[in-house]
Amino acid sequence: MKLHLRLLFILTTLSFYSYAQVKPACSIRGKIIDLAAALPVPAAVLSLYAADSELVLLTTVSDEQGNFRFQALKPGVYKLRVSYVGFSPLFVKGIILGEKSLEKDLGALKISADQNSLAEVSITAVKPVVEMTADMITYNVNQSILGEGSTATDILKNVPMVQVDIDGNATIAGKRSTRVFIDGKPSDYMTSNIADLLNVLPSDAIEKIEVMTNPPVKYSADGEGILNIVLKKGFKIGFNGNAGITTGLQGNTNTNTNASYKAKSYSINGSAAYRTGIYKSSGQSFRENYFPDTTFYYDQHNQGRSRSSGGNFRSGLNWDIDTKQNLRVSVSYNKNNNKGNSGTIFNYLDQYKNLSRIRDQQNENQGSNYNLFFNTDYELKIDSNGQKLSVGLSLSRNASKDFRLLDRKYIFPQYANPVLQENNNNIGNKVLNLNLDYDKPLFNKRDQLELGIQYNYRKNDNDLLVQNFDFQQQQYLINMALTSRFLYTEHILGGYASYSYKKNGWGIKTGIRSELTSVNFDLSTGGSYALKPYLSLFPNFSVSRFFRKRYTIGASYSMRINRPRENSLNPQINNNDPLNIYFGNPGLSPSYTHQMDISFGVFGEKWSFTPRLSYSTARGVIERYRTVAPNGVSQSTYDNVGTNNSLALFLTGNYRPGKKVSLNTNMSVIRSDYTSLLNSTLNRNGFSFRAAGGLSLQLPFKTAFESNLTYSSNLNAQGRTQGSLNTSFAARKLFFDNRLNIRISGTDPFGRRNNTLYNEGANFRLNSYSSSNTSNLSLSINYRFTKVRKNPAPPATSVK
Structure with missing residues (x-):
């Protein structure tokens, strides 16, 4: 026992x-x-x-x-x-x-x-921050600590070849018209103001950003390039998520959280973010107006302050119905609010630059906008060889309201001619997108055939009510000269076919896209416009060769279109600044661009270098064009200003001397030549320049550091915009088994962000300077929580 x-x-x-x-x-x-x-x-x-x-x-x-x-x-x-x-x-x-x-x-x-x-x-x-291919640049957001605790707008400022202006609008360097896509779908179909959407989209929801200078025919032919923001979809089995908060010395805050649960056949995810910000700006412009009988000058000074807030909410479902069928559904909602005030002093100078009059204008504004977006995609795997059919549906509705109170009067030589004006602008958009795509691998999956059709419908309603205060009757009266309603409807039916070939290091892809466009718009003040439906064909071709295991060379060609849309067609007059008014041009025609790129890449064990040469020629270029009337009022509108030929050199390099140090740099030099019949002053040529550099360090004790510097100077049809040197840095420390992330980041620590504009026309010269409060120091705290279980999979084979 x-x-x-x-x-x-x-x-x-x-x-x-x-x-x-x-x-x-x-x-x-x-x-x-x-x-x-x-x-x-x-x-x-x-x-x-x-x-x-x-x-x-x-x-x-x-x-x-x-x-x-x-x-x-x-x-x-x-x-x-x-x-x-x-x-x-x-x-x-x-x-x-x-x-x-x-x-x-x-x-x-x-x-x-x-x-x-x-x-x-x-x-x-380790995946690099920037990946280069023959026809695309990919920026992996989760590999950059500058992207943590921020928004899409902040991230885009560090992406090679991308420029973000003072209003938050992102463009590809050297491209006059850039479209921003979210998961392969146009974001301008999701909201009337892309900058508002990017400013509330949290970085933790983004997987990568793709820069396409010659997009494949699968994508819409609009614009000379595409920025595609790819949101995170892949999650580990089990429950995952994170929550974070960022606060800065400038009064900015950003809170965000996201969570996901993945089972064997389905996953659900959701995210929410809320941000606030304070924006301060100042500026000065000096305009020389010269006519045959006189010359006079305007010296204008501006000050502004505004507060904004916004939220972003998103949820999604990914369901593997069976081994051959998959359904994805997502819903997102964005909401933005803003409120601010500004003041402008107009100094009127005579031909001897003596002060003759001073006018003061005080503005108060408040606005809001929202966007509701629904998307669903269904995919059917027809066989085990990769043949598949996919169907997509997107619905979007967004609206914005903007109220402005303009109070202006002459204060020198005496208080006189007071004006009180209220502007109420309500805008609504409804959008429907449908797509059907078919993919079939051929010849033992060596080649790939892609076919598809798409239909896009868009309706825009822009209602502007302007009222002026009658001091005798002591009431507001409608200003019929400025009040109007603009209704815009667009139908685009597109189809594409693409064929790709790969063998022995060669990759060849060719395709063609056709689009049938129908547009009509109406004005309440009179006038109905209907563009005759027109059919456009857009060929696309690319070839690449990878050889000796370290070199790649590629060439691509595409044809693109820049369609005038509601913002450039709408003739409603904006006179918020009475000496500088602007309006759209309903007589615009589409502009077509031919684009060609040649790229070369060489890759070493610790470094890479990728130069790219690009040439484009555009006819009927659509750009904003300024004229000055005899009364001194500047009028800006859009026009088909003429022809532009552009030759650009892009250089991108990366050096990793060790596993813990990475250096990257990119530079672009663009030569542009404008030719125009509108005005001899538009016959100009010159260079645009952009340079950026970055440093990333993995330091001891789970600490990392990253910094970036950028500079840009851009030519347009009537002048040049020159920016100052912009800098950013971030330092991160991890705690508690890498679950807690504390990060300190700074932007423009050496000074405010400045922009200088030089503009010239037939009878004026304009120098304008603006500055904004981008200097900021922020603290971010982020905590990741996860509960992971095993994901069943076929066992690997043991080798004895």
């Missing part, structure tokens, strides 16, 4: 000891991609090793979508070898698994066609 008890005690002790030694199971997953064609690679062989051994521990193969997974791994450091017939082997080193990192997602691993002259390629598991 005692013997049995002793045996039982020993076995129990050993069991508890063995149990205590069991460590949590870990896993590694990722996706294999063909570098040249950007397509999944099925049946690639993956071999897993211990970091300090050449003995294979496990092997597996990628599925038809290129995905792979190793499961039930012990904590430790591993390396991975990827091999596929006709492609160079790829090594991924430094894969660390442990209690703090149970599951390692390596993301997209790109393999290239085999070139026998050089050794195998090695990469690390």
Whole structure:
């Protein structure tokens, strides 16, 4: 009996000891991609090793979508070898698994066609902030600490080739018209003011930003380039989320939270963000007005302050109905409010620059806008070879209200001619988008055929009510000369076909897109316009070659269109500044642009360098054009100003001397030549310039530092806008197993952001200077919470 008890005690002790030694199971997953064609690679062989051994521990193969997974791994450091017939082997080193990192997602691993002259390629598991391909620049937001606790507007300021103006509008350098997409869908269909949307979209919801100078034919042909903001969709099995708050010395705050739950066949996610901000600005402009019989001058000084707030709410569902069907649904809501006041002093100077009159204007404004967006996508996998059919539907409704009170009077030589004016502007948009896409791999998935049709409907209602106070009757009376209602309706039916080829390092893609456009708009003051439906064809071609495992060269061509839309067509007069009024031009015609790019890339173990040469020629260029009437009032409107030929050189480089240091830089030099029949002053040429540099450091004690500097100077049809040097930095410290993130960031610590405008016309010269309170220091606190369980997957094959 005692013997049995002793045996039982020993076995129990050993069991508890063995149990205590069991460590949590870990896993590694990722996706294999063909570098040249950007397509999944099925049946690639993956071999897993211990970091300090050449003995294979496990092997597996990628599925038809290129995905792979190793499961039930012990904590430790591993390396991975990827091999596929006709492609160079790829090594991924430094894969660390442990209690703090149970599951390692390596993301997209790109393999290239085999070139026998050089050794195998090695990469690390760290994804770079900036990735370059022949036709796209990708900025990985989650690899940049400057992007944490911020908004989409802040992130875009650090993306290569992207410029963000003082109003928050983002454009691609050298492109007159840039469209911003969210998950491949135009954001200007989601809101009437893109800057408002970007200013409340939290960075934690963004996975990456894609800069496309020659977008594929799958995308709308509008604009000379596309900025595509890709939101996060992939989440680990289980419950994940984070919450954070940012506050700054300038009175800015930003709170955000997001959470997701992923089960075997579905995932749900939601996010919310709320931000506040204070905006201060000042400016001065000096205009020389010269006519045959006289010359006089305007010296104008501005001061402004406004407070804004806004929220962003988003929820989504991703459901794998079965192995062949997937349904995605998302709903988002944005809300913005603003309130402010400003003052302007107008100094009237005679031909001898003596002060003759002074007029003072005080403005009060308040406004709000909202946007409700619904999107759903259904995908059907027709077979196991990658043939699939997808259907998408998007509905959007947004509205804005803007109220302004203008109080102006002459204060020198005496108080005289007081004017009180109220402007009420209500804008509403309704949008419907439908798309049907078909993809079919051909020739053992070497080639890819893509077909699709799209329909876009947009309706805009702009109602402007202007009232002036009658001091005799002591009441507001409608100003019929300025009050009007503008109704705009647009239908675009598009179709595309694309074919891509890849073999032995070559990647070729060609396609064509056709769009049938119908537009009509009406004015309450009289006048109905209907553009005759017109059909446009947009060819697209790109070729790339990856060779010797470190060089890539590519060329692309596309044709694009810049359609005049409601903002440029609407002839309603804005006289908030009575000496500088502006209005749209209902007589505008579409502008077509031919674009060609040649890119070259060379990649070393610690560095990369990618120059890109771009040429474009545009006819009927749409730009804002300023004239001055004999009474001295400047009138700005849009016009097809003429022809523009542009030659641009873009240089992008990255250097990583070690795993903890990264340097990146990008520069663009653009030569533009304008030719116009409107006015001889529009026949001008010159250079635009932009340069940016960044430093990223991984420091001891879970600390990181990052900084960026940018400078830009841009030419337009009537002059030049020159900006000052803008700087930003951020330092981050991690606590509690990397769950708590504390970050200090600063923007423009050496001074306010300044902009200078030089403008010239047939009878005027204008120098304008503005400054805004971008100098700021912010503190961010972010906490990540997660509860992860294992994701069932086919076991890897053990190699003995």
